[in-house]
Amino acid sequence: MSKRSERKEEHLALAQMFFNKQKENSFDQMHLLRPTLPESKVDQASIRTSFLGKEVSAPFFIEAMTGGSEKSKKINRQLGSVAAKENIALALGSASILVKENEQLSSFTVAREQDPDGLLFANVNPLTPASDAAKIVQELQADALQIHLNVVQEAAMPEGERDFCWLNNMLEIRQAVTVPIIIKEVGFGFDQASLKKLKDAGFDLFDIGGMGGTNFAQIENSRNQYNLSYLSSLGLPTVITSLIAEKMQLDFFVSGGVRNPLDVLKGLALGGKLVGIANTFLQQLMQHDTEGLIEEIQEWKKELAILLAVFGKNDVNSLSSLKRYYDLPLKNQIDQII
Structure with missing residues (x-):
């Protein structure tokens, strides 16, 4: 096994070791105002949505995790x-x-073989x-390409990249590919200056990847x-970085x-087009197949x-109109940053 493949499998093992489904994060300090009289009914069709011309059964997706080794295949x-x-x-x-x-190609193409018509995103480094x-x-x-930005992870990685001048090459990638580009953080969130x-x-689609889940500096x-270990605290919570992206429209x-x-639901209320879930789904797969x-x-x-029915809504696109409020510690951070 190559060093790169070995690292892929180490990441899987460490993600499992550090996983804590009950770990508190910024979502716990964000609240949505619920109507006592919603005048609504539960309709499974209410959560259907579409992206890039493909309809999906839910507004959440399996977020980028692995590829490049036998286990990840x-x-x-x-x-x-x-x-x-599940579409x-x-x-x-x-x-x-x-x-x-290139011999690791099948560890990625195997997903498309299983899901020939589904909405699939590829992922590369910048x-x-x-x-x-x-x-x-x-x-x-692939229907779209994620370019992941992982400066903090690279800084903590023993064999990590030390050249963080990425934008020019990202622009070259955009010129070379014919599918939409998604600029993705890997768990430390976007600041306003970088988004601007x-x-x-010319980039116009983002995956904000805020702090609160898997911490690749810790890994x-x-x-x-x-x-x-001090690098583990660098970044912005998911709610805050989402609010920044929402404010910038x-x-x-x-x-x-x-x-x-x-x-x-909170992610959609913050304005997210889709909501990504990685380690929570990965660990369910590892434990229960x-x-x-x-x-x-x-x-x-x-x-x-x-x-959706509890909050009086009948489609996911209307969730951004829900009134939100925040616990004081998070509100103080929001007031300082946004």
């Missing part, structure tokens, strides 16, 4: 099967490994050569001979610490439809 096969059966979108983990190790990024999109038959820089450069620190996905259907994850997703759909 099995996981991506399972995730592709789940996405197909939800699927984002694959970083495929940049294919630039050096320094991936543009021609390789275009080839990856074509080989994976990206918007001014990489456990692989590092030096103690870089951007199109964005909400991800980072989504644990249950109420978190999904494909059928266990299918059952959980089906339950989330039922509960989300119930929540």
Whole structure:
């Protein structure tokens, strides 16, 4: 097994080791005002939505996780099967490994084989050569390409990148690919200045990836001979970085610490087009296999439809009109940052 593939499998094991479904995050300090008399009824069709011309059964998706090793090939096969059966979108983990190790291609294409018609996102790092990024999109038959920005992770990673001058190459990738580009954070959130820089450069779709879920600084620190645990606190909570994107009137996905259907509802209320879930679904898959994850997703759909009715709404696009309020610690942060 190559060093890159070995790292992929280490990440999976460490994500499982650090997983805590009850971990508190900024969603706990955000509240939605519920109408006592909603005058509504539960309708499973209320949570259906569409993106890039494809209709999906729910406004949440399986967020980018893995690819590039034998273990991740099995996981991506399972995730592709789940996405197909439940008609939800699927984002694959970083495929940049294919630039050096094309023999790992099947660990990514296996998802598309399982879900030939579904909504699928490829994923690369920002320094991936543009021609390789275009080839990856074509080989994976992806509907969109995520370019992930993971500065804090790279800083904590023993073999991490030390060149963070990424924008010019990202622009080259955009010129080379023919599908929409999604600029994605990996769990530390976007600040307003960076979003403005990206918007001014012509990027118009974002996956805000805020703090609150899997912490890749923590994961990489456990692989590092030096103690870089202080990097784990660098970043913006998911609610705050979502509010920044909403204020800038951007199109964005909400991800980072989504644990249950109420978190999904809050992400949609913040203005997210879709809401991404990674480790919560991954651990369900690891513990209960494909059928266990299918059952959980089906339950989330039922509960989300119930929540829409509880809040007096009959479609996901109307959720951004819900009145929100915040606990004082989060409100103080919002007032200082936004």
